[in-house]
Amino acid sequence: MNKKFTVTSFAECKQRNEKITMLTGYDYSTAKLIDEAGIECILVGDSLGMVVLGYESTLEVTVDDIIHHCKAVARGTKNAFIVGDMPFLSYHINIEETIKNAGRIIQEGKAHGVKLEGGVEVVDKIKAITNAQIPVMGHIGLTPQSINMFGGFKVQGKSEEQAKKIINDAIELEKAGVFAIVLEGIPEKLAQIITDKLTIPTIGIGAGKYCDGQVLVTNDMLGMFSDFTPKFVKKYSNLKDAIISSTKEYISEVKSSAFPSKEHTFSINEEVLEKLY
Numbered sequence: 001m002n003k004k005f006t007v008t009s010f011a012e013c014k015q016r017n018e019k020i021t022m023l024t025g026y027d028y029s030t031a032k033l034i035d036e037a038g039i040e041c042i043l044v045g046d047s048l049g050m051v052v053l054g055y056e057s058t059l060e061v062t063v064d065d066i067i068h069h070c071k072a073v074a075r076g077t078k079n080a081f082i083v084g085d086m087p088f089l090s091y092h093i094n095i096e097e098t099i100k101n102a103g104r105i106i107q108e109g110k111a112h113g114v115k116l117e118g119g120v121e122v123v124d125k126i127k128a129i130t131n132a133q134i135p136v137m138g139h140i141g142l143t144p145q146s147i148n149m150f151g152g153f154k155v156q157g158k159s160e161e162q163a164k165k166i167i168n169d170a171i172e173l174e175k176a177g178v179f180a181i182v183l184e185g186i187p188e189k190l191a192q193i194i195t196d197k198l199t200i201p202t203i204g205i206g207a208g209k210y211c212d213g214q215v216l217v218t219n220d221m222l223g224m225f226s227d228f229t230p231k232f233v234k235k236y237s238n239l240k241d242a243i244i245s246s247t248k249e250y251i252s253e254v255k256s257s258a259f260p261s262k263e264h265t266f267s268i269n270e271e272v273l274e275k276l277y
């Protein structure tokens with residue numbers, strides 16, 4: 001099992017009705033493990049800010065932050081397609097800044113593609129980035145960089161007006177040339193309508209089972225992040241408890257001198273030792 005995943009593999013997945021798997025990754029060790037497990041796409045998400053850097057929202061994340069963590073993920077990844085999230089303000093100012101920032105995430109960060117949030121309002125930026133031969137992933141619905149417009153991380157697309165806007169955004173993003181679209185925090189049936197309308201794959205997070213693929217924040221699904229737990233998170237492990245209990249055991253063994261024991265200790269030749277006394 002040593003197959004590199006590409007934008008073409010994702011298109012083929014949709015044609016074959018095979019679900020696409022994506023998780024976030026922020027560091028070398030974790031990327032190496034999820035890549036070895038066979039994950040097809042690793043997103044160096046701007047959730048980095050909340051999960052790894054302890055920020056209140058994703059708005060504080062910079063292009064340099066994303067590049068720093070993309071580099072680490074790239075060093076641990078053999079097969080997965082790496083997507084770098086474009087942070088807040090990195091694709092809003094003008095086309096030139098946008099291409100430069102997307103280009104840096106590819107050139108310095110060693111990502112294979114970028115993702116940015118928004119619908120019709122970012123179509124010109126998407127076209128410019130794809131013209132620079134950089135694959136772009138769209139992201140609509142609950143777009144966390146819009147937290148101050150939404151008034152919180154709230155499910156989107158429940159009203160007819162909102163739902164129609166999201167459907168139209170999806171169609172326009174496909175026309176603009178994105179290779180896939182993340183659908184976040186929208187009703188399952190709306191995600192189904194969009195998935196059926198599009199020829200490119202949809203990747204859901206809190207968007208139900210009809211999407212062509214699924215993405216979760218790795219720290220959420222491993223149960224090692226608990227500041228908040230969105231309804232869409234399934235915990236496949238409970239690493240939080242594992243980390244706390246292991247740390248408590250380590251503290252107790254160091255305090256009691258049970259650790260380190262002989263097996264974790266180096267010895268010195270008796271004759272050499274004599275000379276030291």
Ligand SMILES: Nc1nc(=O)c2c([nH]1)NC[C@@H]1CN(c3ccc(C(=O)N[C@@H](CCC(=O)O)C(=O)O)cc3)CN21
Pocket residue numbers: 046047050051058142144153154155185217219220225228229230231232
């Ligand atoms: N650890 C983590 N996981 C994520 O999925 C994630 C981040 N961080 N940071 C960036 C955004 C923020 N996200 C979030 C955060 C909270 C909810 C949440 O609590 N939603 C409510 C629904 C609220 C409503 O519509 O009324 C829920 O119950 O799921 C959803 C998405 C998704 N992203």
Ligand SMILES: CC(C)C(=O)C(=O)O
Pocket residue numbers: 024043044045046047048085139182184205215216217
């Ligand atoms: C939740 C995913 C889609 C994301 O954008 C992120 O992790 O930043």
Ligand SMILES: [Mg+2]
Pocket residue numbers: 045046047058085144
């Ligand atoms: Mg993001």
